[in-house]
Amino acid sequence: MILGGMGIPAADQTIARLLHLLATEAPGEAFDQLAEIVEASAPGPERDEMLIAIARSGRIRDLLAHRKRREKETHALIETARDLASLRDVDEVLDAIVHRARQLLGTDATYLALLDPVRGDVYMRITLGTVTRAIESIRQPVGRGIGGRIIATGEPFATSDYVNDTRLNRYPSVTDAVVEDGIVSIAGVPLRIGDAVIGALFVANRYERSYDRSEIELLSSLADHASIVIENARLFAHAEVAAGRLRETNAELSRQGEGLERASIAHEQLIPLVLRRADLGELVEAVAVMLDGTVAAVGVDGSVLVTGGRGTLPDTLPAPARGAVAAARVTGTSRTWTVPVQAGEERFGHLVLVATTQLLDPDVRTLERAAQTAALLMLMDRQVSAAEQQVRGELIDDLLAEREPDWTAFERRARRAGAVDLRTAHTVLVLSATGVPRRHLLRAAADLASRHGGLATEHAAQVVLLLPHIDPGEAARTVPATLGRSAGGVVTAGVAGSARSAQEVRRMHREAERCLRLLLALGREGEGAGLAEVGVLGLVLESTSQKQVRALLAQTVAPLQRYDEEHNTLLLETIDAYFAAGGNPRATAKALQVHPNTIYQRLERIDHVLGHRGWREPDGALSMQLGLQLQRILEQIPVEELLPAAGG
Structure with missing residues (x-):
């Protein structure tokens, strides 16, 4: 039916047209055109009813469009939630959120900025749709620009003209970057974790645009998802660190338990060694087996006393610093541990362990306990040696006395006491030391004599050393330095020999004593020499x-x-x-x-x-x-x- 004969559709045709427009989701212009045609017809109740129907159809169309848009937004939020549930890489999820914000709101660019907890400013974390590099490296103080304002206030903010908006306290470098990228309108919402604002999510366009409430709400929903991602990442990181620490703790406890068990076994093995007064070599070999390495016992003078184990020792064996309990040094794949061997303030040297694995604390305690055991064994040996040296020393003291002894009675006493066999060639040394007490020098000389089967004693406030089977020249060269390292002072030695009888020892002692006094008088402390080595003066004095x-x-x-x-x-x-x-x-x-x-x-x-x-x-x-x-x-x-x- 044509209304008024003017080609205007009849009421049923108009209704059919409206239903077609709604079914095909026609744009608003199509409804406006139909309304214009109806308005051009003759006034009357039928025309008014058609106009009301067209207006109501337009509202229905808007509701359907709004519902469709909300469905699309809800679907995007569901997809984002699915990303969260999949626990993918954090940057990938945040990129997806930024991408969806740009897609849903139809903007030219999207950004995500975060608060730097160390520097206290705001920096750009993710950008999408930018055309310049400057905007990707933006940093600005809290309170400045849009990002700083959102983080400071915790409220959304939108502007259709960023450069000319008088509400903003712009930051110059940020403004330059925005202008360079061509951005005009920007909207942003806060990222929250609890009550704390940690960043902001933005959308931007290169033309003036106003953002309605629904768009801000959608952006806020996406920002909430981004906040969840960031917080979950932080919580997962903390949980992973805690789990890692727990695994490390469990592994360490297991290692410590094994180490304690080894230490207990080692203690049970060390005690019998002390009780049966094993020698130092047996102890060192046992420690090498316990700690699966190579062990050396080193004297105070740096000489290697004994070694144990199947490995090789470094050319230079380190010594621990005075007062140190234990120290380690890494060389290539080997670790060298040193621990002092001492009883109270008295040092006997140190133990050196070379191993290919790191020692646990119980293993270090085992090494330290082994060093204490070594000190005990060496102290017992020293006490036995000191007793023997004292008996022999009294005999030698009588030999060197100013009054010549009864030689028959002297030889009888020597045989009865089991003293040194003076028929063997002996080099006689008379010693002095500066910088240390004489008892330290006597102790070092006694240790050296014990190792060489000789004798050390004190006579007339001087230390006298008898060494068998050693050339006097070699003794003069080596003994002062060796005793100097052991005693910790400067040792001077007058040397004479070789003596093959008690009478010759007595005579050589006088010569060695005279040589010592010559060395000291000539200012040659720290040297060893016989009269022949003193120079022309020695040769003259000898004859x-x-x-x-x-x-x-x-x-x-x-x-x-x-x-x-x-x-x-x-x-x-x-x-x-x-x-x-x-x-x-x-x-x-x-x-x-x-x-x-x-x-x-x-x-x-x-x-x-x-x-x-x-x-x-x-x-x-x-x-x-x-x-x-x-x-x-x-x-x-x-x-x-x-x-x-x-x-x-």
């Missing part, structure tokens, strides 16, 4: 007498010494410096810091006092230099002690 020494001094040094004392001059000092300068007067003057003419005058005065110039010639110079050295020595050692009276 001279008190009378000859006094005669040499009377011809050389004594006249100059008397003249210096009577006239307050420095002739002795000058001649000494002259020889030190190689007979060069100008070098002598430089050494004494005087004018060369003064030296020439003093040299002429020396000629006058001595009554000749022969002291400048080779033979005379040798006698004069020898006299000067003898004079320095006699200032510390009287001639009666330096040379035997029989020589006088």
Whole structure:
């Protein structure tokens, strides 16, 4: 039916048209066109009813469109929840949320920013749809810009014109990045965990656009999902860390339990070693088996006493720092552990363990207990040795006494006491040490004597050491350094030998003592030497007498010494410096810091006092230099002690 003859559809046609538009989800323009056609018809109740029907159909269309949009949004939220349930990578889920926000709201770009808990500012975590790099690296303070405002207030915010919005406190670098990317309108909502705002989710367009309430609500729902993802990630990370720590703790407890069991077994093995007074080698071998490594017992002087185990030791064995309980050093695949062997303040050396695996605390305690056991065994050995040394020492003390012993009675006592066999070649050393008490030197000498089958004793406030089967020259070279490391001081040794009888030991002792005093008088502390190694002076003293020494001094040094004392001059000092300068007067003057003419005058005065110039010639110079050295020595050692009276 055509209304009014003007081509206007009849009521049933209009209704059919409306139903078709609704069924095909026609756009709003189609409803508007139909309304215009109806309005052009003649007024009347039928026309008004058609207009009301068209208006109601438009509302139905809007409701259907809104419901469809909500269904689409709900489906997106369900998909997002499914992503959460799948527990995929956090960044992947957040990327999906940002992608869906852009898709659902039809925006040019989407961002997700987070609060940095360390720096306290807001940084961009994820961006989608950006065209420049600058916006991807945005950071801004809380309270500045849209992100800072949302995090500071915890409220959503939207603007259709970011650059000109007077509500915003913009941050210059962020504004530059937004303008460079062409962004105009932005909307954002907070990300919350409980009451705390941890970030914001944004959508943006490169044209002016207003965001309605439903869009903000949808963005908020997606932001809530993002917050859940972030919080779950944090909780899962904490749970994983806690689980990892728990696994490590369980594994450590298991290892500790095994270590404690090994330590208990080790303790049961160490006690019998002490009770039957096993030797150090047996202990070291047992420890090597217990700890599955290679073990060395090292003396105080750094020498390796015994080793155990099937592995190899490093060329240099480390020593623990004084006061350290145990220390480890890693070299390649090996770990080297050192622990001191000591009883109280007295140190016997240290144990070194080389292993390919890390020691557990119970294993370290086992190594320390082994070191204590070693100290106990060595202390017992020392006490036995000290008792033997004391018995022998008393015998040697009688041998070295000023009064010569009854040799028949002495040899009978020596056989009865089981002392050292003095018929074996022995090198005699008389020792002194600076920087440590004499008892420390005696203890170190006794340990060395025990290792070599010799004897150490104290006689006349000096330490005397008898070593069998060692060359005197080798003893002079090695013993001071060895005892110095053991005693912790500077050791000087006068050496004589070899002696093959008690009488020779007595005579060699006198020679070694004299040599020691010469070394000290010549300032050669820390050395070892026999008379032959002292130099020309030693050779002279070996074949001279008190009378000859006094005669040499009377011809050389004594006249100059008397003249210096009577006239307050420095002739002795000058001649000494002259020889030190190689007979060069100008070098002598430089050494004494005087004018060369003064030296020439003093040299002429020396000629006058001595009554000749022969002291400048080779033979005379040798006698004069020898006299000067003898004079320095006699200032510390009287001639009666330096040379035997029989020589006088």
